Amino acid sequence: MRKNILITGGSGFIGSNLVDFLLSKGHNIFVIDDLSTGLKENENSLATYYHYDLVNCIEDSKYIEDILINHNIDFVYHLAASADIFLSINNPEKVYKINVLASIAFVNVCIKCNIKKFLFASTSAVYGEPQYLPVDEQHPTDPMSPYGLTKLGFEQYLSYLKLHSDTSFIIYRFPNVYGYRQRPDLEGGVVAIFQDAIEKNNDIKIFGDGRQTRDWVDVVDILSALDKGLGFEKKFDIFSLGSNTKTSLTMLLDYFKDITGYSKSPIYLDERDGDIKHMVMRYDYAKKELDWEPSISLRDGIRKLVDGVK
Ligand SMILES: NC(=O)c1ccc[n+]([C@@H]2O[C@H](COP(=O)([O-])OP(=O)(O)OC[C@H]3O[C@@H](n4cnc5c(N)ncnc54)[C@H](O)[C@@H]3O)[C@@H](O)[C@H]2O)c1
Structure with a gap:
């Protein structure tokens, strides 16, 4: 069924591939991206773009609220982030602002606007140096960088929200995507x-x-996992999307x-x-629950x- 989908970070590497993929499946696609690391040349003329810094919604959420309501958004992919580990070490305040504070403000507007499903792009960096390999969803989390800490912090906020909202949350811990x-x-x-x-x-x-x-997975395989997230029915879950x-x-x-x-x-x-x-991450749980496994060596x-x- 055709859905109205909002993708934050939809002008970036993974997000722009996702925009093209979901448009090809017939969905209506809306993007929020400030083009900080995303590129205008990645954009698809069939999608609607809002060039907007999500940090602004910490102070005032009206802009986002209008997008969600005016386009009757059903599903949100939250990919916008600062994904630079070394920036997070050198300028943690900036990265916390985008990856934690702006993300919290953003998801709270999504809840206020009754978004049904919210999928968050997290990372294997939440695990830190593994205690065993391959890691799975039960592996303890102990990030080694502020970047990993911000991603884990927002994961935990979503876990808190599952008891305080009707929105469903899906967290994907990406490996090294290429x-x-x-x-x-x-x-x-x-x-x-x-x-x-x-x-x-x-x-x-x-x-x-x-x-x-490292565990490298082709972006084409990640797109199929993101697509499967649309049909996932649980209230909250976390998946490690490695290739083993x-x-x-x-x-x-x-x-x-x-x-x-x-x-x-x-x-x-x-x-x-x-x-x-x-x-290296397992994908057994994603295989069982989402029927997903990577297909490209x-x-x-x-x-x-x-x-x-x-
Ligand atoms: N590529 C990987 O290997 C990988 C691995 C693990 C997790 N991830 C996560 O997946 C997501 C996408 O990663 P990517 O590789 O496509 O990165 P990317 O940098 O290409 O994409 C991020 C997008 O978010 C936008 N953005 C950043 N800050 C913003 C803000 N404040 N407001 C609005 N837009 C903003 C950027 O302009 C960019 O288009 C990120 O959340 C990243 O942390 C990626």
Whole structure:
């Protein structure tokens, strides 16, 4: 059934892919984005855009209220955030303002306007350095960066709200997402950064010894999980959307080398604060409850990127 959907952060990497995907399924799409890291060129002429800084709704929520009511919004995807771990270390006040205070003000307006479902994009960074691998939803949370703390803080606020509102809340803890439209000039997108350096035949810099591992999932698989969230009926739940596959940075570079013929050795730099050593997440619970599992291997995903396929 056609829905009226609001996506915050819909001009960014994951959000803009989600806009295109949901439009192709026939939904009406509305976006709030301040274009701080999102790009105008990502925007789809079939969606309606509000270029607005969500921080403003801490003081005055009328602008958001009007959007929700005028467009009769059924479902909200809240993706807008500052997703930069190192900005969160250097300027935690700014990141708390966007990721916690503005998010709280925003969800409170959504509740006031009787939004039925609210899906929040959280992160594997809420776990901190894992006590066991692969992590699952029961793994203790102990973030190593203010970014992870802000995401966990807002998750906990949603958990509190489940007893105080009729809105349903779904929390997705994303792994390292990569794919079409990821920016190589922002700090988080290692795959995009490697691809960009390789295309320009530049050196690749690795922080640490390259043996740190991550769980990379193609944005196309994340879109199918986000789509399945539309039909999820529980009042509150949290899902870890990993692939159960860990890959070191060295292995990632080897995949690129195999596919592109790039042959330079990387430059190794000191480890950075806030970087965890290892992360891999299970998806068993998402498989059981959402019938979701990732379908694209990292090697195939890189080949798609190199071939310019979405
Ligand atoms: N990409 C990943 O690997 C990954 C992993 C874990 C979690 N996440 C989460 O998924 C979400 C989307 O991530 P992404 O990679 O697409 O990042 P992104 O930076 O491309 O997208 C975030 C979007 O939010 C917008 N935005 C930021 N602050 C805003 C504000 N105050 N008001 C309005 N709009 C604002 C930005 O302009 C941008 O378009 C984020 O919440 C991020 O924390 C991403």
